[in-house]
Amino acid sequence: MTFFLQMLVTGIVVGSIYGLVALGFVLIYRASGALNLANGEFVIIGPYICLILMTAYKIPFILALIITLVFSAILGLIVERLVIRPIQNAPVVSVIMATIGLSSLLGGAVHMIWGHQTRTFPPVFPSTPINIAGVIVTPVYLWSFIVVIVLLVLFSLFFKFSKMGIAMRAVADDRQAALSMGMSVKYVYAATWTIAAVVAAVGGVLLGNINGLSPTMSAIGLTVLPVVILGGLDSVLGAIVGGFVIGIVQNMAGGYLDPLVGGGLKDVVPFIIVLLILMLKPHGLFGSRRIERV
């Protein structure tokens, strides 16, 4: 039973980070109708910068985090301006391919600048584990969970009430209509990419604190795809719920089934879920169903 609870807790924590990274995905999909396959690279660039600031320049964590977020925002802006805007009217394949190219480019840059060895974060959170009803939770996990939940709540409020959030929803719903109502779609796109990059960086810093940091971590960009498919590509709530479900199922499968098949199931189970979801409920749990007309 303790094993089960342990798996459950780990699953929830990992799932909450998935949810956060998936949120960045959903934002970009809603705004521009494209998958951002470079999301994984957005996730790793943030923590690298944070780490360098902390170790090489001895900047305290909070300050380093703020600088990191500012940098990520600028990165998002640059990417939107240089790569996405010139091809925003191109077919979907081209936009996906551009983000794939971007992921290769950024991944290469990360390799060149920071090498491929795993680095560990200097301890930011206290390391004494907390024992909750027999389940051992390290404070990093607890903090990640809290940060993610706070961020997710903030984003829900942002979309519901702020002017920018409403503008984003409007553009996502119908770009033409938004344009003719006098909204600056360019501005909204830029804001979307900025927010997505910042969210990815936060997720990355949390992940880096949990697992250490290496370029292979960008694989989370792909792991999160099942999350958004499960939740529905255009649903913020879906991203969150999907994150938790995938996180928990993944850890359960890893814990219980891996010994049977000889490991590696953790990375595959989400994709098996994807195939099932796509066959049974193609638009995910909360995704909006589009009626296609000729």
Added chain:
Amino acid sequence: MDYLVVEESKGCEVVRNLFVRESGNYKTSYSDDMKMFGTTGSKIKALLIVLIVLSLPLFVSNYWIGLITLCAISSVGAIGLNILTGFTGQISIGVGAFLGVGGYTSAILTSTLGLSFWISLPLAGIVTAIIGGLFGIPSLRLNGLYLAIATLAAQVIILFVISRWDGLTGGTAGMVLSRPTIGEFSLSSNTGYYYLCVIILLLTVMYATNLLRTRTGRAFLAVRDRDIAAQIMGINLFKYKVMAFAISSFFVGIAGALLAHYTMIVSPELYNFHVSIQYLAMILIGGLGSVFGSILGAAFITLLPVGLGSLIDILAGFMPDLYQLFSALKDFVFGAAIILFLIFEPGGLAHIWLNIKKYFRLWPFSY
């Protein structure tokens, strides 16, 4: 006016000056219009290409023959993918795994069961076509991004099965293959294998260009342009989408088998996500929906690391630690190439080629 054209076209049978192009369309019968090599010029061009390709080993070093063989194999796969993505408009980011299915099928048939290469090659294609068709079934309900992710799932699941099914595939260690033989004669030299791959590439090109002119090919194009409209006009979406997946996977499987017998080893990491992206990049850089473009793109992507390698050799004199950065630099340049092509030349290399041809058609009086 119409009568005039018919009158004039009677004189058309005379062999014309090769360097003068036809000034209009003088076809009078359907069979004339449908000929693949309708003019003397195009016949001679095709013949020249075949001659050049067959005599290439006489002029080029063994190293380059190896590289060109690789280009030819990638071209077969790229044409396969282009049938699916370029012609039919279904995105697939699982090509890597399908290459793997082809390679492993051939490996199991030849190394474990001891069958001849000439039987295992078509079988590799067929097995891949069946598996590709199976994963194509969801495409009926999915389009665009959802389908892309479904194919990504196919990639991950197929590779997982390959690397865990130790008894059949040798697990992560992989399997060893040998080069094919014709009777007593073994194609173990680069030149021998070059001929095999190039002939298969020529056949593939013929098939793909012809496919576009048939009912099936036109149905593919209709599905690409607007699948619902195509369905209303009487195209069986399910049939043609699954067919596109199967035909495309067939060629990818053939390419996989050829590649496996060329490198003489198969192992799961040779077919990872990165390979899928490379193939997508080939058809995007080459030109979506263009057979000739697929070949250009395949050559570009295959030769990119080679060119980069020699560039690094030159630069290494000044910066000795450059060698360690090679793989990262490769990724970087690869990504940059994709982005630059998408922004500045979305039509790909095929479009550039067309522009050059257009320029020289009326050269030097281009206006």
